[in-house]
Amino acid sequence: MTDTTTTAQTTTAKTGRTVLVTGGNRGIGYAIAEQFVAQGHRVAVTSRSGEGPSGTLTVRAEMTDAASIDAAFTEVEAALGPVEVVVANAGITRDTLLMRMSDDDFTSVIDTNLTGAFRVVKRASKGMLKARFGRIVLVSSVVGLLGSAGQVNYAASKSGLIGLARSVTRELGARGITANVVAPGFIETDMTAELPEAQQAAYKASIPAARFASATEVAKVITWISGDDAGYISGAVIPVDGGLGMGH
Numbered sequence: 256m257t258d259t260t261t262t263a264q265t266t267t268a269k270t271g272r273t274v275l276v277t278g279g280n281r282g283i284g285y286a287i288a289e290q291f292v293a294q295g296h297r298v299a300v301t302s303r304s305g306e307g308p309s310g311t312l313t314v315r316a317e318m319t320d321a322a323s324i325d326a327a328f329t330e331v332e333a334a335l336g337p338v339e340v341v342v343a344n345a346g347i348t349r350d351t352l353l354m355r356m357s358d359d360d361f362t363s364v365i366d367t368n369l370t371g372a373f374r375v376v377k378r379a380s381k382g383m384l385k386a387r388f389g390r391i392v393l394v395s396s397v398v399g400l401l402g403s404a405g406q407v408n409y410a411a412s413k414s415g416l417i418g419l420a421r422s423v424t425r426e427l428g429a430r431g432i433t434a435n436v437v438a439p440g441f442i443e444t445d446m447t448a449e450l451p452e453a454q455q456a457a458y459k460a461s462i463p464a465a466r467f468a469s470a471t472e473v474a475k476v477i478t479w480i481s482g483d484d485a486g487y488i489s490g491a492v493i494p495v496d497g498g499l500g501m502g503h
Contacts, residue, residue: 271296273335274481275328277318277375278345280305282444283394286470287342290478299331299338301345318345318371319363321378328378337382340481343372344394346412350405361408368412373419376434380427389432390481393420397440397496400503413438417492424490433489435480440496441467464497 274291278284279300285308291298292310300307301316301324312334316327331338346368349360372393383389398406399413416436423434441447441458447467450458459465473495479485480493494500 272339273331273337274298274340274342275301275331275338275379276307276342276344277301277316277371279307279311280313283439283442283470283473284342284344286474287344287477290471290474291340291481294478296340297335299335301327318367318374321374324371324374324378332382337386338379339383339386339388340390340392341375341379342392342394342477342481343375343416345371346394346409348406348409350409352405353407356407361411364408365412365415368409369415369419372416376419376423380423380432383432384427384430387431389427389430390485391420391423391432391434392477392481393434393436394477395436395438395492397438397494397500399438400492400494400500420492421490428489431486433480433486435485435489436492437473437477437480438492438494438496438500439468439473440494440499442473443467443469462497462499463501466497468495468497 274296276284276288279288280302284300288298288300288311289308292308299312299314302313303317307313312331314327314330317323328338347364349364351360376391379391393416395413395416398410399416402410420434420436441462476493476495480488
């Protein structure tokens with residue numbers, strides 16, 4: 256007798272899922288999109304400028320504009336089918352010390368990083384509820400757990416993603432939808448490569464793993480938490496930080 260569950264899982268693995276990665280035109284988002292493509296999924300990325308990696312559909316979207324996000328989803332759905340996996344990765348920084356931080360410095364970061372993720376998740380949930388399946392991944396930061404001088408706005412936005420994911424889990428968990436947070440630490444990027452060697456060494460000295468992560472290492476955690484094998488994990492915060500944020 257054929258195991259229908261195994262057959263269904265095999266079919267899913269062959270056909271892949273429709274994935275949307277926000278901010279997928281560079282950095283971690285680009286690596287995430289690449290990893291999903293490599294695993295055989297249908298992948299779209301949002302971008303304000305630039306393009307996603309080869310094999311992806313790039314759509315324009317502004318995280319501060321719900322209508323723009325809705326239009327992006329509509330475009331992806333028409334081309335690739337209903338979004339089954341969404342990775343809310345798009346974000347901005349406006350770093351400065353508290354006493355110098357303007358209201359706009361604070362609210363613009365919150366509106367893009369936190370409220371933007373809310374807009375994306377809300378729009379994605381419509382199709383997920385119909386399908387009774389969904390994977391929501393919110394890309395936070397070790398800073399959201401540890402805090403960081405000069406990043407009151409950014410840390411607050413990244414911390415807020417945890418409450419968002421856990422509340423979504425309680426609301427939608429019975430519908431086959433999971434919502435998790437991945438919190439990267441220091442990542443090898445063009446920005447970190449430009450830091451003076453002494454500063455890089457100082458940062459690495461604070462990390463038990465004594466090195467920065469590659470963007471691919473973060474991406475592989477995200478593709479795993481988005482897969483069928485992680486269907487009973489929801490509301491979790493998964494650090495990818497070399498041990499930097501232990502205990503937080």
